Amino acid sequence: MELVRGLHNLRERHRGSVVTIGNYDGVHRGHQHMLASVREHSQRLGLPPTVVTFEPTPREFFEGAAAPSRLMRLREKVEALPLYGVDRTVVLRFDRQMQGMGAAEFVDRLLVEGLGARQVVVGHDFRFAKRREGTLATLREAGARHGFGVEEVGEFLLDGERVSSSLVREALGRGDLERAQKLLGRPYRMAGRVMRGQQLGRRLGYPTANLALHRKVVPLWGIFAVRVSGAGLVDHPAVVSLGTRPTINGTDPLLEVHVFDFDGDLYGKYLDVDFVQRLRDEKRFESLDALVAQMHVDAAQARAALGN
8 A cells, every 4th residue: 555645745647546534543444434425436546545534633733632542543544454354545735734725625626636536435524724714515425526436334233333543442441342342343452563671570470561552641551461463473472561561650542562481582572452342441460579479360360361
């Protein structure tokens, strides 16, 4: 899949596209429903299916730390979209300039001049541009002038509820990984590069691969049974702690992965962590001995949950 960062990097060869626009956080089953329509138009027209998304998200730009937690970092999103047939992702920086762009300018610069859109696929509640002035009607009028079609895709319902990123966050927040997996169509995943830490886990008998999350707010916390892929591992059983490590007065969120029955070097490697079952809340222990005793329990429970 091709990644294009910014309007200024669109070239003549990018003209002629089937386009959908949105945050696509989580690439959940509602998004997959939308992407299925994009693929159908792409096959009909013989043009590349293209997702346009924003970094940071508009809500992160306007609300800062009060914005909802992300389900995915940008890299995770870019890796997930090709699984559903996306050939090209265009990432637009959401800044003051983007905030002030009117609907007509947005259509002209992105859809007409930048991507030469032949078909645009959006959701029923789609709004865009400055003060959300752009509507489906605006888009259809522009399409009639510039020669692109517009399809409105309806809600995707599961058990009577509209599947959304918010619904996935709610499930993760209460530790309902089974529900989250049903909404996503796959296990919830976090990914990152293994960095060097304090090596406390190794001294305690539980060496961990520490993944920096590059985000202040995460959608779930606690101790989990997981499966790990990457660096030669495929769905390998593991137990993780996701939190701030209160026993040693940590502050930033960190994902610590103890890979069962593995003694290789993972430093600098990129790992995918699929969450399977929540075991307990993160808590502060009065001593490292008490922490180690609980780690024994966590490891046993994780092995049992994973059938290992």
